[in-house]
Amino acid sequence: MFFASDNTSGAPPEIMAALLNANEGYDRSYGNDRLMADVTARIRHIFEAPEAAIYLVATGTVANALAIATLTPPWGAVFCHRHAHIEMDECGAPEFYSAGAKLVLVDGPHGKMTPDALAQTLATTGASGVHGVQRGMLSITNVTEAGTVYTPAEIASLTKRAKAHNLPCHLDGARFANALVTLGCTPAEMTWKSGIDAVSFGGTKNGLLGVEAVIFFDPAHAWEFELRRKRAGHLFSKHRFLSAQMAAYLENDLWLTLATRANAMGQRLGQGIAALNSAALTHPTQANMVFANWERGGHARLQSAGAIYYDLRPQPDGRETARMVASWSTTEADVDQFLTALRG
Ligand SMILES: Cc1ncc(COP(=O)(O)O)c(C=O)c1O
Known part of the structure; x- marks a missing residue:
C-alpha cells in the first residue's frame, strides 16, 4: 500500500525493454542520439508544435529551474501559487539557477491561483522602480499540488493577465499526463493554445526511471537552454538512455x-x-x-x-x-x- 507518491512505483516493462534495446551497440552522445530525433518528432507532433525545442533532463526540479532561468532575468519576479512545488520543495533551485529571481506568491483555493489574486499581485510588483524586483514570468502547475486540475480556460485566464505585462508563462507538468487524461483535451489546448510558452513535461511520476522533457514553443530559447543545461551539469553523456525511455513512453500512447x-x-x-x-x-x-x-x-x-x-x-x-x-x-x-x- 504505497501511496506516498507516484514516484514510489517502478517502471513498466515497455520502458525496461526500451532501455535494453538502447543498450545494443553504439550511438552518439550528449543528445545527438537517433532516439532523441524520434522523441523530438513525436513531441512536436503530439503538441502540434512543429518548431518546438525539446530537451530531456532527469529531474522535475531541474526541468523547472532551468526553464525558469531561461525565461526570466535575475531581477524578475516569478509569480506562482503559494503551495507551488517550486516554492515549497525545490530547495531554492529556481532562485539558484536564475541567479536570484524572486518567487512571488499568489493565493487561491485548492492549489489554484485565482485570476484576481494574480492580477492584484501583478499590479503591485515592480511599483517601486529600481528598488524592487520587476515582473518576470508566470509559473503554474497542472495537476496542481492540491491534486486539482486547471482547465484550459482557467489557464488562459491566468496567462492573459501575465501577457498583459508581456510575461512568459511556464507550466510545471510533473503530472502532465494525469491532467490531460482528466481534461480530455489536447496537449496543445492545455499549453500553447492557452498561452503557455514552456512546459516541464513529466515522465518520472508516470512510470519513467527519471526523465522529464522541457519544451519551448518558441525555439528562440533553445540555445540559451542548452548552455544552461550543460553549465548546470544536466546534459547526460549517455543521453540515449533518457531518449529511449521518453520514446517508449510516447509510443502507442503508453x-x-x-x-x-x-x-x-x-x-x-x-x-x-x-x-x-x-x-x-x-x-x-x-x-x-x-x-x-x-x-x-x-x-x-x-x-x-x-x-x-x-x-x-x-x-x-x-x-x-x-x-x-x-x-x-x-x-x-x-x-x-x-x-x-x-x-x-
Ligand atoms: C508538481 C511537481 N513539480 C515538480 C516535481 C519535481 O520532481 P523531482 O522530485 O523529480 O525533482 C514534483 C515532485 O514531487 C512535483 O510534484
Missing part, C-alpha cells in the same frame, strides 16, 4: 494509458474515502492525488496495516490530513485494502 490507470485508482480511493462518515476530502480529487482528513485512530490502523502515505497536518480537533497518490501500478486491491484499514 503515457496516457499509464495516467488513465493512475487516475482511475485515485478516483477509486477518493470516492471510497468520501463515502466514509469518519473521513472528509479536503480538496476535490480530480486526478491521481487524494487529500483527506480523519481521526488519529484511523492513521494508527493504516500505519499498522503497512500503509505508506504523507500524514500532513495534525489539527486541534485530533484529525490529521493525509496526502495519498496513486500511480500507474496501483491496483484495485491496494486501494480496497487501504479503505478497509481506514474503516476499521
